[in-house]
Amino acid sequence: MILIFLSYLLLAAHALRGGDVGLAVFMIGTAGLAFSRERWAGNVCGALLGLASLLWLEKGAELINLRIFTGGDWIRLAVIMGALFAISVFSAAYCFSPAGRERFCRGKEQGWFRASIFLLSALLLEITRSKVFFPILLADRFFPGWGRAEIFLLAFYASWLGGRMFSPEGAKVMRPRIWALFSLVFFGQLVLGVSGVEQFLMTGKLHLPIPALIAAGPVYRGSVFFMPILFTVSVLLVGPAWCSHLCYIGAWDDQCSRVSRNRPSRKFKSRLIWLRLVLLVLVVGSAWAMRIVGISFVVAVWAAAVFGLIGIAVMLLFSRRMGLMVHCTAFCPMGIVSNLLGRLSPWRMKISSDCCKCMKCSKACRYGALQLRDIEAGRPGISCTLCGDCLPECASASIGYRLPFLSPQTARKFFLELVISLHVLFLGVARM
Template identity: 75%
Template sequence: MVAGLGFVALSFLLLAAHALRGGDSGLCVFLLGSALLAFSRERWAGNVCGVLLGCGALLWLDKGTGLISLRIFTGGDWVRLAVIIGALFALTVFSAAYCFSPSGRERYNRSTENANYRSVIFLLSALLLETARAKVSFPILLADRFFPGWGRAEIFLLAFYGSWVGSKMFTPEGTPKIRSRIWAFFSVVFFGQLVLGLTGLDQFLMTGKLHLPIPALIVAGPVYRGSGFFMPVLFTVSVLLVGPAWCSYLCYIGAWDDYCSRRGNKKPAKDFNPRLVWVRLLLLIVVAGIAWKMRVIGISPVVAVWAAAQFGLISVVVMLVFSREMGMMVHCSTFCPMGIVSNLLGKLSPWRLKIANTCCKCMKCTNTCRYGALKPENIKAGRPGISCTLCGDCIPSCKGGSLGYKLPLLSPDISRKVFLTVVISLHTLFLGVARI
C-alpha cells in the first residue's frame, strides 16, 4: 500500500517536473496539488488521482511519440528516449491503475458514499474552467491576469472548492444550509471584482467595458445595442443544463433577494397570490420594448444607462421592502423579467421537481418555499408552480420522502445527486469566470 502511494506521488512529481521544464508553472502547481491530494484517504481523491494519472499517461504517450518521431527524422538516437518514455508511461499507467485497484480502494476508504459524485464535480469543474481558459481570446482567469501562465493553479483550487461544496450539499440537510451561503459568496466575489475594477484595477473587469449588473439587461442590452449576444447565449445554455436553477444558484443578484427574504427568520407569507409571477412576463415585454424603442429613436447610451439604473434601483427597493416584509423572494418571483424566462425556458431541460402521490398534505414544504411555488393547489396537482427554481430547500422538509428531483429513468435520490453535481460544477465555473 505504501509502495503504491509512493508510485502515485512520484508519477505526479515527474509530470510536474515536465510541466515546469516546459514553462507551464500553473500546470506544475496543479500537479503538485494533485500529488498532495494523493495522500488523502478519501475515496473521491483516489478517483481523481486515478483519472488525472490516466490523462498523464496519455500526455507521456503524445509527447513521447512526437519526440521519437523527431529523433528518427533527424537521424538521432531514439532508442534510449523510447525506453525512458516507455518507463514513464508504464509507471504512470501502473499508478493510475493502483488508485482503482483493491489495494488502492483499501487505502482510499473514507467518505465513500458520495465519492463518485465529488470526483465528477472536481473533474468537470476543472474541464469547464480549462475549456473556458483555452477558448477565450483573453485571460479569463484572475491568476493568468496577475501571474501569466498560472491559471491552472487557480483551476485546481476552484475544482477542490467545488468538491468540498459537494461534500456539504449531498447530505440530506445540506442544500438549505449551504446553498444560500455559496450563492452569497458568489455574489460577493462578483460584485467585489466590480468594485475593485472601478477603483482602477482593470484586471478585475472582464474586458474593461462596463455594463450595469442587472439581469433584465441580459435581454434589454442586446436589443438596445443590436449586438453583444454573449450573455443571452450563456444564460440560455445554463438554463438548458440546469433549468430554472439558474435563478437560485447562478444569478449574481438573486442572492441579495435571498438574503432579504431570510432577514428576521420570517416564514414565507401564506397570502401570496401565485398569479403575480406572471407580472414578470409583462415586465419582460415592456423592458424589451423600451430598449428597442430607444435604439430606433437614437437615445444616447448615457440616457439608456440612466434608465437601466432606475430599473435596478426599483429592484433593490422591492427586495428591501417587500421581500424582507413577506419572507419571500418577491423580486425574483414577481419582478425580475429574466426569472420568468428561466421558468419557461427551463421546461426544455430534463429536470423536474415532483410530488409523489404518497404526499400526506402536511404543508411543511410550503413553509420553506420562498418562491411561492408550493401552494395547496400545487401540492394537489403533484408539481410545484411555475415560479419554482429547483433550489431544493423544500426537499428536507418532507419527512415522508414524497418530494424530490426527477430525471427520466433515475430514482429521486440519484436524480438529486446528478443535479447537484451539474449545478455545483457550473457554480464553480461561474465563480472563476463571471465578472463585469
C-alpha cells in the same frame, strides 16, 4: 504511494519544462491529494494519472518520430517514455485496485460524486481558459501562466462543497451561503475594477449589473449577445436553477427574505408571477424603442439604473417583510424567462402519491411554488427554481428531483454535480 507521488512530480517537471508553472502547481496539488484517505481523492488521482499515461504515449510518439526523422538514436528514448507510461498506468490502476480502495477508505458513499465534481469543474474551467482570447482567470491576469493553479483551487473547493451539500439538509444550509459568496465576489470585483484595478473587469464596455439587461442590453445595442447565450446555455443545463444558484442579484433577494426569519407568507398571490412577463415585454420594448428613436447611451443607462433601484426597493419593502423572494418571483423579467425556458431542460421536481399534504414544504419554499393546488397536481408551480429547500422538510421523501430513467437520489446527485460545477465556473470567470 511513492509511485503515485513520483508520477505527479514527473508530470510537474514536464509542465515546468514547457514553461507552464500553473500546471506544475496543479500536478503537485493533486499529488498532495494522494496522501488523503478520502475515496474521492483516490478517484481523482487515478483518473488524472490515466489521462497522463496517454500524454506520455503521445509525447513519446512525437519525440521518437523526430529522432527517427533526424537519424538520431531513438531506442533509449522509447525505453524512457515507455517507463513513464508504465509508471502512470500502474499508479492509476492501484488507485482503483482493492488495495487502493482499502487505502482510500473514507467517504466511500461520496467517492465518485465528489470526484466527478472536481473533474467536471476543472474541465469546464480549462475549456473556458483555453477558448477565450484574453486571460479570463484572475491568476492569469495578475500572474501570467498561473491559471491552472487557480483551476486546482477552484476544483478542490467544488469537491469540498459537494461533500457539504451531499445531504438535502446540508444543501439547504450551504446554498444561500455560497450564493451570497458568489454575489460578494462578483460585486467586489466590480468595485475594485471601477476603483482603478482594471484586471477585475472583463474586456469591453462596462454595463450595469442588472439581470434585465441580459435581454434588454443586446436589443438596445444591436450587438454583443454573449450574456443571452451564456444565460440560455446555463438554463438549458440546469433549468431554472439559474435563479437560485447563479444569479448575482438573486442572492440579495434571498438574504432579504431571510432577514425577518419568518416563514414565507401565504398572502402572496401566485398570479403575480406573470407580472414578470409584462415587465419583460416592457423592458425589451423600451430598449428597442430607445434604439430606434436614437436615445443617447447616458439616458438609457439612467433608465436601467432606475429599474434596478426599483428592484432593490421591492426586496427591501416586500421580500424582507413577507419572507418570500418577491423580487425574483414577481419583478425580475429574466426570472420568468428562466422558468419558461427551463421547461426545455430535462430536470424536474415531482411530488409522489405518498404525499400526506402536511404543507411543510410550502412553508420552506421562498418562491411560492408549493401552494396546495401545486401539491395536489404532483409538481411545483411555474416559479419553482429547483433550489431543493423543500426536500429536508418532507418527512416521507415524497418530493424530489427527477431525470428520465434515474431514481430521485441519483437524479439529485447528477443535478448537484452540474450546478456546483457551474457555480465554481461562474465564481472563477464571471465579472462585469
